[in-house]
Amino acid sequence: MKNVEENNNHRIAVPSAFETVFSHFYFAENKTNFPVTKTLLPSFQTILVFNFGTKSTLKSNLNTILEVEKCIVLGPIKQAFDYTLEPKSEILVANFKEDAFYRFFGNALLTHSLPIHPDALIPENCFATLWEELKAITNTKGRVDYILEFCKPYLREQNEITTLLANFKEGALDPIKIIASKMNQSERNIQLNQKKFFGYTIKEINRYERFLKAVELVQKSAVISEKIDWISIVDQCGYYDQSQLIHDFKYYMNISPTKFLKFQNDICGSKAM
Numbered sequence: 001m002k003n004v005e006e007n008n009n010h011r012i013a014v015p016s017a018f019e020t021v022f023s024h025f026y027f028a029e030n031k032t033n034f035p036v037t038k039t040l041l042p043s044f045q046t047i048l049v050f051n052f053g054t055k056s057t058l059k060s061n062l063n064t065i066l067e068v069e070k071c072i073v074l075g076p077i078k079q080a081f082d083y084t085l086e087p088k089s090e091i092l093v094a095n096f097k098e099d100a101f102y103r104f105f106g107n108a109l110l111t112h113s114l115p116i117h118p119d120a121l122i123p124e125n126c127f128a129t130l131w132e133e134l135k136a137i138t139n140t141k142g143r144v145d146y147i148l149e150f151c152k153p154y155l156r157e158q159n160e161i162t163t164l165l166a167n168f169k170e171g172a173l174d175p176i177k178i179i180a181s182k183m184n185q186s187e188r189n190i191q192l193n194q195k196k197f198f199g200y201t202i203k204e205i206n207r208y209e210r211f212l213k214a215v216e217l218v219q220k221s222a223v224i225s226e227k228i229d230w231i232s233i234v235d236q237c238g239y240y241d242q243s244q245l246i247h248d249f250k251y252y253m254n255i256s257p258t259k260f261l262k263f264q265n266d267i268c269g270s271k272a273m
Helices: 100-105 126-135 140-151 160-167 175-183 187-198 202-224 230-237 242-253 257-266
Strands: 008-012 022-029 036-040 047-051 056-059 065-068 071-074 081-085 090-096
Touching (some): 008 140, 022 140, 065 071, 071 126, 090 100, 090 140, 126 140, 160 175, 160 187, 175 187, 187 202, 202 230, 202 242, 202 257, 242 257
Antiparallel strands (some): 022 090, 036 081, 047 090, 056 065, 056 081
């Protein structure tokens, strides 16, 4: 954000002991007298949002409005959505990595990325109590440290298959085939594990990563030239043609590439929140 006074926001790194659980935390507050609205790009991560000030709101690409009163779980985030920080609102967001949401809750939001209160996912109503305890802590670092300690008893260890899936870095190879061979299991079983523990398929994440590469190329091109070479971006990212690229922009962000360029200052990248 260009004006720090408009909306104080920043990322918070996590200790190495939690690197397989959270990518980062994100804090934002609105100190102005006017609502501040931003668009969050898809990240394929599940997020846990705590709201400590006035109510914040989320709006899906179907224009469904949701008020966040205390805490809510969303994800995996597969399409962009708008979020509005009302005056005096304050949010803290935990970004789960890969299979960490399943390891924490023993579940995954597999179908519609529906918002849900986290207490609906575990037997005890501990998140209502956690919110009260976090509210009493006056600084963001203290809240993050408290959440990390709170998580420890609930986290399960990664199993061998999810560890292999999470650490697979050979982009030119098919992780399902390689891991199925290594584990002496069927490809179908590995696919089911991927969907169960991560909340999305390899095909879905590959499509998203291709789109994310296109977004990064568009942003870089916009810095050095007013005219974007769309044909070059289509070729570099492996799209069939420009219409397929446009389709992905509309699918993930509900806007065209040219509108994205116009409004990108109001868009938070997936790695920002």
